[in-house]
Amino acid sequence: MRVEDAGYLFVIGVIAMHDQKRVMSVCECCDSAYAANVLSDGSVQPIGTQHCSCGSERFRAIR
Numbered sequence: 408m409r410v411e412d413a414g415y416l417f418v419i420g421v422i423a424m425h426d427q428k429r430v431m432s433v434c435e436c437c438d439s440a441y442a443a444n445v446l447s448d449g450s451v452q453p454i455g456t457q458h459c460s461c462g463s464e465r466f467r468a469i470r
């Protein structure tokens with residue numbers, strides 16, 4: 408990958424980040440709290456991880 412391409416992808420990534428709504432979420436199984444993004448389809452995605460330490464992949468946003 409060329410440097411120019413990497414810079415382009417970085418800019419796209421920053422824009423994508425700004426499009427996401429940042430919320431606090433909790434695991435539906437063990438109530439552990441995670442910072443999360445709400446994706447365009449409405450699902451809650453914890454930042455930096457795919458699933459809770461308990462193994463659950465289901466999270467709900469805290470209003």
Ligand SMILES: [Zn+2]
Nearest residue numbers: 434437459461
């Ligand atoms: Zn959990």
